[in-house]
Every structure is written in C-alpha cells, then in structure tokens.
Amino acid sequence: MTKTAPLLDVAGLTLKIGGSGRTVVNDVSFQVFPGEIVGIVGESGSGKTLAARAVMGFIPPAVRLEGGTIRFDGQDVMAMDGKALRTMRGSRVGMVFQEPMTSLNPSMLIGRQLDEGLALHRKLDASQRRALILDMLKRVGLRDPEGALTAYPHQFSGGMRQRIMLASVMLLKPALLLADEPTTALDAVVQRDVMELMVELTQANDTAVLLISHDLGMVARYCSRIVVMCQGDVVEQGLSDDILARPQHPYTRKLLSAMPHRLPARALPEVKTPIVAVRDLIVEYPGRQGFFRKEQAKRALHGISIDVQPGEVVAVVGGSGSGKTTLGQSIAGLVKPAGGEIRFNGKPIEKSDAAYWDYRLNCQMVFQDPYSSLDPRMTIQQLVAEPLRLVPNMSPADRKARVAEVLTEVGLGEGFAERYPHELSGGQRQRIAIARAIVRRPSFVIADEPVSALDVTVRAQVLELFDELQKKHGFSCLFISHDLGVVEQVADRVIVMQDGRIVEEGPRDDIFDNPRHPYTQKLLAAVPGLESTAEGGVRLFWRRAENDKAITG
Amino acid sequence: MSSDSTMSTGGTMKKTRRMKLPAPNAIVGGTLITLLLLTAGTGALWTPYDPLKLSFREKLAAPSALHWLGTDEFGRDVLSRLMAGAATSVWISILTVTLAVIMGTTIGLFSGYMRGWTDRIIMAFNDALLAFPGILLALGLLAVVGANKYGIIVALGIAYTPSVARVVRGTVLSLREREFIAASRVMGNSEGFTMARHILPNCIAPLTVLATSMFGYVLLAESALSFLGLGVPPPAPTWGNMLAGSRPYIGQAVWLGIFPGLAISLTLLGINLLGDAVRDRLDPRMRGSR
Structure with a gap:
C-alpha cells in the first residue's frame, strides 16, 4: 500500500454513553493515508457519525471516551488542548455536514x-482573501461568484448550498475532509454532481477524504477503501472492490443484498380498460396574492x-421539482387539476357520483414520511381500522378480523394493535401505513416515495413486502420515486418526468437498458448497475450518459 | 437504534407504566385543586357562620377558636366568607374558561381550516382584540353588559377568546400540512369527520395547557375586577373584593389580606401543576417517557 505514514490513525476507539454505559463505538480502528478516499458505511445507529466526529474532537457531552487513540498527522487528538484543537479544525481538517439547509448560517x-x-486561519489581507474566495466559488460551479458573495444561503438550492459548503471547507486546503452523508438530502442527479466535484477538488489539493454514508453504492464508486460498521463495531474493512466482490461478514452480505436488483420482467395479461387513465392533466399552483399584484400561477x-x-406497477421517476408528487396527489384527489381528466375504471372522477365512491374506496395512498402520515393520537388498531368505517356492510367483528389479518400480512401481528405510532421504528411505521392503504383491498395504490425515509436493509424488507402484497392482491400501483435503484426492482413500466412533463416512458427493461432521452441517461448515470459475482458479492457498473463530461477517477 | 431498543422492551414498558405512581406535580396539583373544589362545594352549601351577618362587637377580631381566620371590619367571619367566595370565584372561572374555549376553538378551527380571505379577516379582527390587555377589554365590556356575576363571565369570556382562537388556528395550520390529514382525505373521510377525528384531538394538548393557565388568569382577573369594585357587587364575598376590602386595615388586621391572597396563590399553583400533568397524560407520546 502507501509507503508514507497514515494521516489519520484511529486505534481501538471505544465510546460509551455516560448514563447507561452502553457502548456506541466499540474498538474501532482504521487509517486514512494522505490523498486517499476512505468510506465508512453503516446504517443509523452504527456509530459511524460518532466515530468520525471523535476525529475532530467533537464528542457529545453524554458520550464518554473509554479507550483508544486518535492520531492526526502524528499528534494525539485526545491530548490536544482547546487552542490546538481549534487550529486543527478548519485549518487542517474540514467537515461537510449532511444538511445543506442548516449547515450554513x-x-x-x-x-x-x-x-x-x-x-x-490564514494571514492574508482582505483583497487576497476575496480573490481566493471568488476563485473557489468559480471552481465549485457557481454561475455568478461576485453576486454570490452578497447573497444569503436561502437564495440557493440544496445542491448549490452543498457546493458553497464544500467551497468554504476547501478554501483552507485541509489535509483531511470529513464528509458526513454529504449528499443524502439531494436527489440522485445533483448528488452525483456534488460528489464528482468533491472528488475533483480534493484530488487537486491532495486532500484525504473520510466519507460517511449509508449508501454502499456511492461509497464504492468513489472510495478506494471501505470500513463497514454495524452497531458500533467495524465488521469488515478493505479495498472497495474486494468488499463488494468477496464480502466476508454476513452483515456486509446483507447490505449488498439489500441493494435493489432487477427481477425478471413479468408478463401482464392484455386488458382493454386501464384502471386509471389520465388525459392532458394540468395542475397549477396559484401565485402569491398581494394587495396590489397577483403573481402568475406556477404550472x-x-x-x-x-x-x-x-x-x-408503473413507476414515476424524476428529480425534485419534476412534478411527480403532484401527479400522484392529483390522482389521489388531494390536488385539484386546472385542466384535463382523470378516469378511474373508465369513468370520470366527479364528486356526488356513484362512480366517485368506487374510486374513493379503491384508490389508496402510501405517503413518504411514516412519522407524519400516522395520527399520533391513535393506536395501530384504530389507524388501520379507520378506512373500514366507510366500507358498507361490515360488522365490527368483521372489521376487527380484517385488521388482524392485514397486520399479519404486513409482518407485524396482532400484538401491535394497542400500540401507538411513536413506539414503533420507521420501518414498522411504514408497514402500518401500507396496512392502512391495503386494508380495504383497493384496486389501485399510489405510493409516494414509500421507502426513501428508511435505512438500507429496512428499505429492502419493506420493498419485498410491498412486492409480495402486490402479487398477492394484484392491485395496480403508481410508484413515485427519485431512486432508480428501487424503481428497477419493483416497476413493470417506467415514466420519466422532468419539469412537469413526461420525457420518456416505456417498459422497465427498455428504459434501463436503452435510455433515449438525455435526462433519463443522466438519471441512470447516477445509480450503479449490479452484477452478482460467484463469491456472493456484486460488481458495480456505471452507465455513462451521452455527452457527459468524463468522470474523474 | 433507540427505536429498536424501545421495541424490544415494549411489553415490559406497558406493565411498569400501569404500576407507576402519578408524577409529583400531579399529586401536589391534584391535592390543591381537590381542596379548592371541596372548599367551594362546601362553601356553596354550608359555612360556619353566615358570611353576610354583621357583628360589630367582634369587628377585626384576630384568628381564634371561634373565628379560625378572624373577622373583618364588620365582624363577618373570614373563613365563612372565604368559603362562600371560593364557590363564586371557581364557578365564575369555570364558566368563563368554558365559554372562551368553546368560542375560541370554533373560531380557530374554522379560520385555520378555511384559510384564505376568511382566515385573514377573522384573524385581523381577532388580533385587534388581542392587542388590548384582557383586563382592559373586560373592563370595557363590563361597562356594556353590567357589573354582575354573569356580566363578568361574558366580559372575561370574550376577552380571553382571541388567545384561544390564535392557539387553535396555529395548531390547525400546522396539522393541516401533516400527511395524516391527507391520508384521511384519501380514505374518503368528509372534512367534518377529519376535523373531529384528527384535527381536534391533536389540538387538545395545547388547549389543556392554555385552559389551565387561563383558569388561573381568569380567577386573578375576576379578583382584580372585584378589587376595583367592578366585579361581583358587595356584600357578596369573592376573594378579590375581600382582598380589596382588607387594604385599609392591613396594619391592624393582616389576616384580612393574607388569607384571601394565600387562597388565590395556592389555587394558581395547583392549577398550573395539574395542567402540566394533564397535558402529559393526554399526549400518548409522553406516556411512560417519564
């Protein structure tokens, strides 16, 4: 490997929570060499963020250091006094956080x-600093660096803010950059742009990067070495290609198998009437109405x-602002269209019509955020039983039996009936949300980013459950997602949206293997393709978009 | 990780929750309020002496075995007057808070649910009322409705409605954006059902806190109005006019001021403690987390 001494040497790091004495980081050792990109992968609760923060000397007050050393450039970080720590932070070690919305003042x-x-940190006069800043803002791809100097963070999009954050950290040319889930809050295409920029900038300055993420695919793409953490332990570490192709630890295998993969295409029977037919649907959001002027409606x-x-199962994919969520909401009847028509089972949806009730009872929705979509004051039993209230001719006993049946179907069992949503984990809540959507045995379900708020392995389980239920009950589904990996696993047909328009649509295999529209190609270039290897691992391959700049590294 | 650990202990958590004693604030608050209600209840039916009976021989008598809390400038028994006053004050406060909560919740729910111009007009009016201090507004209204028991209830009730409306509207606005409201609409529930089943119950926690603290304010405002001579007219006793009446004699007969004052303070303390406890109890998320 590298001949030089490691830049960062963490050995036997153990952290415990003060009160309970629970170990949150257990005997963690890893090294980062100058100019190298190392990834720490793990799910929430794996201790990856704590371990990385300890490197900066940031340990929350409730957490105690039990043992181990952290050496940065030969110096013991734990033994540093306040002044030495401050000099190290910012000047030698930079950090980029997950939330671009809150990490800038x-x-x-x-x-x-x-x-x-x-x-x-630098002895430079104002004009020299200004020149450096302008140069850096230009390098991170801001169109108007001069203007940006006198702008506030809210005037930029999430991706732009993350670029600015990166610029502010890289200005000091640190020897090590800690990036904690730097792109998790961004959509796939922007995510890729920011990552490429990060790699380009750090390589130009010979900065080492410690990339912390739950996204194994992304880490594998950019990092030379990977450290896999699970519940405070390092379960495996090694070269990226080795870890992917020949995973040793069962947890790594689990993570790999949780990466979405394509299942063989299904043959669907030819049918005459589509269950949902949308024609020329136009949705407008009214502009702000002031006393004197009316802003134009946004289409x-x-x-x-x-x-x-x-x-x-039809998947609708697109970046943020593509209108995919609006499409789902208008079909669900939550947003009133400004024009066009939605037909359900061949009949137009109009209130106070017999056909309307057929639609209302048969069209259900699963929302993105399982923390917000369940009424916190209701028990699981009440939540799942609520849709049954409107089903005609159903006795209380029937309802109770149906709820129990559905809870079993989503893998939770009746024991959950008397609990409240806050007592459940994110994955369990999303199972409840799915149970609530299917309890009336609907013929059509709209799923708006149903798994994007979940951890990788939980996501895989919920997707599998969804797939199972779909096959069992045969409901049609509009699956809205920005994550092409997920879509590849569940969809029969894919619709790609950009800026409120459909840019491409077709059977899943066509879209994934032979994308025609440049935007589809760009989306696909942001997610890894998977090939299983003989050793139980996978090999990743990356699709290139046409007229795409060459990828560094 | 934390969610997983709560999960595995979910069963045992339920058991310990049932066996757990109520929180200390619930015990203290509950005791104080029970005492108050007992006093008020008894006071409405029976008092040691007639609270209105004058006895000039015994005027300004210090606390003794005969008159536990002493007598006032007209020789009336302070304990009896305190008990009778508790009945009046508590009754007025309960009715006032109920009135304010009903009117405020209706306005707030309607305004928050309708949004748009309806909301703006209602809230502009509401904020104009909110700009006046409650006691000042009540004073003005009392001049119109007349200074008596029911005048006070109406005046204070109206004076405290805007703050309830504000709180409810704010809660409704934030609840409206939550996905479970959208989920209810997708289920096919009517607007009315959604409001009653999902929005109103989720307003209860802030409403309880507001109502309890308001109960205290109203008790205080009623005392202040009586103190100013605008409340329940003498000779009928209330804690406020007893406090007011004690002023000239504070040098010779401290008990005249101390006991009504103590009664007001202890009641407010009890209400605040109980309010917190009730809020925690009503919120399923707070259960068992203590």
Whole structure:
C-alpha cells in the first residue's frame, strides 16, 4: 500500500454513553493515508457519525471516551488542548455536514461566511482573501461568484448550498475532509454532481477524504477503501472492490443484498380498460396574492397523460421539482387539476357520483414520511381500522378480523394493535401505513416515495413486502420515486418526468437498458448497475450518459 | 437504534407504566385543586357562620377558636366568607374558561381550516382584540353588559377568546400540512369527520395547557375586577373584593389580606401543576417517557 505514514490513525476507539454505559463505538480502528478516499458505511445507529466526529474532537457531552487513540498527522487528538484543537479544525481538517439547509448560517452573507475561516486561519489581507474566495466559488460551479458573495444561503438550492459548503471547507486546503452523508438530502442527479466535484477538488489539493454514508453504492464508486460498521463495531474493512466482490461478514452480505436488483420482467395479461387513465392533466399552483399584484400561477404539470393497467406497477421517476408528487396527489384527489381528466375504471372522477365512491374506496395512498402520515393520537388498531368505517356492510367483528389479518400480512401481528405510532421504528411505521392503504383491498395504490425515509436493509424488507402484497392482491400501483435503484426492482413500466412533463416512458427493461432521452441517461448515470459475482458479492457498473463530461477517477 | 431498543422492551414498558405512581406535580396539583373544589362545594352549601351577618362587637377580631381566620371590619367571619367566595370565584372561572374555549376553538378551527380571505379577516379582527390587555377589554365590556356575576363571565369570556382562537388556528395550520390529514382525505373521510377525528384531538394538548393557565388568569382577573369594585357587587364575598376590602386595615388586621391572597396563590399553583400533568397524560407520546 502507501509507503508514507497514515494521516489519520484511529486505534481501538471505544465510546460509551455516560448514563447507561452502553457502548456506541466499540474498538474501532482504521487509517486514512494522505490523498486517499476512505468510506465508512453503516446504517443509523452504527456509530459511524460518532466515530468520525471523535476525529475532530467533537464528542457529545453524554458520550464518554473509554479507550483508544486518535492520531492526526502524528499528534494525539485526545491530548490536544482547546487552542490546538481549534487550529486543527478548519485549518487542517474540514467537515461537510449532511444538511445543506442548516449547515450554513441563514442570516449571514455567503461572502462573509467564506471569509470567516480564511481570516481566522490564514494571514492574508482582505483583497487576497476575496480573490481566493471568488476563485473557489468559480471552481465549485457557481454561475455568478461576485453576486454570490452578497447573497444569503436561502437564495440557493440544496445542491448549490452543498457546493458553497464544500467551497468554504476547501478554501483552507485541509489535509483531511470529513464528509458526513454529504449528499443524502439531494436527489440522485445533483448528488452525483456534488460528489464528482468533491472528488475533483480534493484530488487537486491532495486532500484525504473520510466519507460517511449509508449508501454502499456511492461509497464504492468513489472510495478506494471501505470500513463497514454495524452497531458500533467495524465488521469488515478493505479495498472497495474486494468488499463488494468477496464480502466476508454476513452483515456486509446483507447490505449488498439489500441493494435493489432487477427481477425478471413479468408478463401482464392484455386488458382493454386501464384502471386509471389520465388525459392532458394540468395542475397549477396559484401565485402569491398581494394587495396590489397577483403573481402568475406556477404550472406544476403541463398536460400529462398516463394509463395504468390492472395489476401493473408503473413507476414515476424524476428529480425534485419534476412534478411527480403532484401527479400522484392529483390522482389521489388531494390536488385539484386546472385542466384535463382523470378516469378511474373508465369513468370520470366527479364528486356526488356513484362512480366517485368506487374510486374513493379503491384508490389508496402510501405517503413518504411514516412519522407524519400516522395520527399520533391513535393506536395501530384504530389507524388501520379507520378506512373500514366507510366500507358498507361490515360488522365490527368483521372489521376487527380484517385488521388482524392485514397486520399479519404486513409482518407485524396482532400484538401491535394497542400500540401507538411513536413506539414503533420507521420501518414498522411504514408497514402500518401500507396496512392502512391495503386494508380495504383497493384496486389501485399510489405510493409516494414509500421507502426513501428508511435505512438500507429496512428499505429492502419493506420493498419485498410491498412486492409480495402486490402479487398477492394484484392491485395496480403508481410508484413515485427519485431512486432508480428501487424503481428497477419493483416497476413493470417506467415514466420519466422532468419539469412537469413526461420525457420518456416505456417498459422497465427498455428504459434501463436503452435510455433515449438525455435526462433519463443522466438519471441512470447516477445509480450503479449490479452484477452478482460467484463469491456472493456484486460488481458495480456505471452507465455513462451521452455527452457527459468524463468522470474523474 | 433507540427505536429498536424501545421495541424490544415494549411489553415490559406497558406493565411498569400501569404500576407507576402519578408524577409529583400531579399529586401536589391534584391535592390543591381537590381542596379548592371541596372548599367551594362546601362553601356553596354550608359555612360556619353566615358570611353576610354583621357583628360589630367582634369587628377585626384576630384568628381564634371561634373565628379560625378572624373577622373583618364588620365582624363577618373570614373563613365563612372565604368559603362562600371560593364557590363564586371557581364557578365564575369555570364558566368563563368554558365559554372562551368553546368560542375560541370554533373560531380557530374554522379560520385555520378555511384559510384564505376568511382566515385573514377573522384573524385581523381577532388580533385587534388581542392587542388590548384582557383586563382592559373586560373592563370595557363590563361597562356594556353590567357589573354582575354573569356580566363578568361574558366580559372575561370574550376577552380571553382571541388567545384561544390564535392557539387553535396555529395548531390547525400546522396539522393541516401533516400527511395524516391527507391520508384521511384519501380514505374518503368528509372534512367534518377529519376535523373531529384528527384535527381536534391533536389540538387538545395545547388547549389543556392554555385552559389551565387561563383558569388561573381568569380567577386573578375576576379578583382584580372585584378589587376595583367592578366585579361581583358587595356584600357578596369573592376573594378579590375581600382582598380589596382588607387594604385599609392591613396594619391592624393582616389576616384580612393574607388569607384571601394565600387562597388565590395556592389555587394558581395547583392549577398550573395539574395542567402540566394533564397535558402529559393526554399526549400518548409522553406516556411512560417519564
């Protein structure tokens, strides 16, 4: 390997929570060499973030250091005093956080925020600093660096903010960059752009990177070595290709198998009437109405037409702002369209119509955020039973039996009936949300990003459950997601949306193997393709978008 | 990780929850309020002496075996007057808070659910009322409805409605954006059912806190109005006019001021403690987390 001494050497790091004495990081050792990119992968609760923060000397007050050493450039971080720590932070070690919305101070101009670190750590005068900042902002791809200096963070999108954050950290040319889930809050395409930029900048400055993420695919793409953590322990570490192709630890195998993979295409029976037919759907969000002026309405959907056949799973994919959620909400009746028509079982949806009730009872929805979609004051029993209230001719005993049946179907069992949502984990809550959606045995389910708030392995379980239920009950589904990996696993047909328009649509295999529209190609280039290897691992391959800049590394 | 650990202990948690004693604030608050209600209840039916009976021979008598809390400037028994006053004050406060909560919740729910111009107009009016201090508004209204027991209830009830409306509207607005409201609509529930089943119950926690603290304020406001001579007219006793009446004699007969004052303070303390406990109890998320 590298001949030089490691830049960061963590040995036997053990952290415990003060009160309970629970071990949250257990005997963790890893090294980072100069200029190298190392990834720490794990799910929530794996201790990856704590381990990384300890490197900076940031340990929450409730957490105690039990043992181990952290050496940065030969110096013991734990033995450093306040002044030495402050010099190390920022100047030698930079950090990029997960939330671009909160990691920049909202009440400070971008220029001043960037200047802060430089003024503190470098002996330069104001004009030199300004020149450096402008140069850096240009390099991270801001169109108008001069203007950005006097702008506030809220004037930029999430991706742009993360670029600015990166700029502020890289200005000081640190020897090590800690990136804690730097792109998790961004959509796939933006995520890839930011990662490429990060790799490019750090390589140019010979900065080592410690990348912390739950996304094994992304880590494998950019890191030379991977450390896999599970519940405070390092279960496996090694070269990226080895870990992927020949995973040794069962947990790594579990993580790998949780990566979405394509199942063989299904043959669906030919049917005449689509269950849902949308024609030229237009949705507008009204502009702000002031006393003197009325802003123009913003058009979210520009005439969308789609059909969903009985039993079919149609995925709608696109970045944020593509209108995919609006499409789902208008079919669910939550958003009133400005034009166009939605037909359910061949009949237009209109209130106070017999057909309307057929639609209302048969069209259900699973929401993205399982923490917000369940009424916190109701028990699981009440939550799942609520949709049955409107089903005609159902006795209380029947209802109770149906709820028990559905709870068993989603893998929770009756024991959960008397609990409240806050007593459940995210995955269990999403199972409840699915149970609530299918308890009436609907013929059509809209799932809006149903798994994007979940951990990798939980996501795989919920997806599997969803797939199982879909096959068992045969409901049609509109599956809305920004994650093409997930879509590849569940969809029969894929619709790609951009800026409120459909740019491409077709059977899943066609879209994934032979994308025609540049935006589809760009989306696909952001997610890994998988090939299983003989050793129980996988090999990743990356699709290239046409007229795409060459990928560094 | 934390969610997983709560899961595995879910069964035992339920058991310990049932066996657990109530929180200390619930015990203290509950005792104080029980005492108050007992006093008020007894006071409405029976008092050691007639609270209105004058006895000039015994005027300004210090606490003794005959008159436990002493007598006032007209020789009336302070304990009897305190008990009779408790009945009046508590009754007025309960009715006032009920009135304010009903009116405020209706306005807040309607305004928050309708949004748009309806909301703006209602809230502009509401905020204009909110700009006046409650006691000042009540004073003005009392001039219109007349200074008596029911005048006070109406005046204070109206004066405290805007703050309830504000709190309810704010809660409704934030609840409306939650996905479980959308889920209820997708289920096919009517707007009315959604409001009653999902929005109103989730307003209860902030409402309880508001109502309990308001009960205290109203008790205080009623005392203040009586103190100013605008409340329940003498000779009928209330804690406020007893406190007011004690002023000229505070040098010679401290008990005249101390006992009504103590009664008001202890009641407020009890209400606040109990309010917190009730809120925690009503919120399923707070259960067992203590």
